[in-house]
Amino acid sequence: MLEKLLETVKEFDTICIYRHVNPDGDANGSQFGLKTYLENQFPEKTFYALGKENVKTFFPQCYHGDIDFSKALAIVCDTANRERIDGEGVFDCAKIIKIDHHPIVDNFGDINIVNEKACATCEVLGTLLMENNEKLTQECATYLYCGLLTDSQKFGIRSVTPNTFKLAGYLASFGVDIPLVNERMFASDLNSFRYETYLRAHVEFIHDSIAYVIADCKDYEQFGLTFEKAKEKVFIMNSVEEFQMYCLFTQQSDGTYSGSLRSKNAKINDIAANYHGGGHNLACGVRGLTRVSIQSLLNDLYQRLKEAE
Numbered sequence: 449m450l451e452k453l454l455e456t457v458k459e460f461d462t463i464c465i466y467r468h469v470n471p472d473g474d475a476n477g478s479q480f481g482l483k484t485y486l487e488n489q490f491p492e493k494t495f496y497a498l499g500k501e502n503v504k505t506f507f508p509q510c511y512h513g514d515i516d517f518s519k520a521l522a523i524v525c526d527t528a529n530r531e532r533i534d535g536e537g538v539f540d541c542a543k544i545i546k547i548d549h550h551p552i553v554d555n556f557g558d559i560n561i562v563n564e565k566a567c568a569t570c571e572v573l574g575t576l577l578m579e580n581n582e583k584l585t586q587e588c589a590t591y592l593y594c595g596l597l598t599d600s601q602k603f604g605i606r607s608v609t610p611n612t613f614k615l616a617g618y619l620a621s622f623g624v625d626i627p628l629v630n631e632r633m634f635a636s637d638l639n640s641f642r643y644e645t646y647l648r649a650h651v652e653f654i655h656d657s658i659a660y661v662i663a664d665c666k667d668y669e670q671f672g673l674t675f676e677k678a679k680e681k682v683f684i685m686n687s688v689e690e691f692q693m694y695c696l697f698t699q700q701s702d703g704t705y706s707g708s709l710r711s712k713n714a715k716i717n718d719i720a721a722n723y724h725g726g727g728h729n730l731a732c733g734v735r736g737l738t739r740v741s742i743q744s745l746l747n748d749l750y751q752r753l754k755e756a757e
């Protein structure tokens with residue numbers, strides 16, 4: 449598969465590398481890991497990382513100038529469906545490669561390199577490089593390790609396998625500064641801390657088994673947070689023994705709510721799909737909700753829990 453990827457890159461002078469909107473460590477990690485790797489392989493070619501704002505300040509900035517897409521190759525990382533691609537021009541490009549680990553809902557690539565069992569897109573990409581015994585730069589290995597660490601929730605979720613650890617060892621062998629990556633990727637600040645405390649005080653419950661918070665714009669704006677930052681806070685409810693599911697609904701400037709849904713055991717991404725969303729079996733998102741549709745979604749989640757009992 450790596451050979452096919454490289455053969456395709458060889459056909460083009462310009463390569464545009466995309467990832468999903470509101471990028472996380474895996475989206476940016478796979479995007480810049482791939483960009484750095486390919487730049488080393490093909491110093492004569494031009495590579496652009498595209499999309500809006502990146503995660504914190506760890507990653508370089510994306511490109512915002514003009515590109516002749518018609519002669520370019522698009523590579524889209526960590527993005528399950530075309531609606532979630534960040535940046536313009538993907539479908540104006542001559543060819544598209546998709547590299548991903550989400551459940552397959554939209555094979556929008558001409559070439560689709562997808563492993564639904566991998567815990568991160570950085571695992572899909574990193575494994576291709578590892579199996580080919582590629583020598584990586586520290587920069588490339590660091591970006592890939594970022595995605596592996598964050599999407600695997602510090603190697604703590606069900607999709608982590610012996611391969612994940614093998615890959616972590618392979619990446620670490622190129623000099624990744626493990627504590628530095630950990631610190632950068634999980635660093636918080638006082639405003640976030642205050643907002644997290646506020647959220648915890650506003651958690652609501654359904655029979656103690658589902659925990660949720662509905663946050664309006666004014667709730668996070670008073671702490672100086674943006675929507676993008678506020679919507680990441682679903683983790684404040686994790687690791688509570690009684691919670692079988694937990695959800696954070698965050699209001700956007702248009703008045704609708706986006707939600708992050710988490711489940712311990714029962715599959716929920718099919719429910720999310722009924723609310724303009726999707727994602728992994730146990731971790732997914734929804735969009736465009738009202739307070740009324742949030743209640744309907746919570747009811748569906750509770751029904752699922754009862755079925756699973």
Ligand SMILES: [Mn+2]
Pocket residue numbers: 474475526549567568569599
């Ligand atoms: Mn991912």
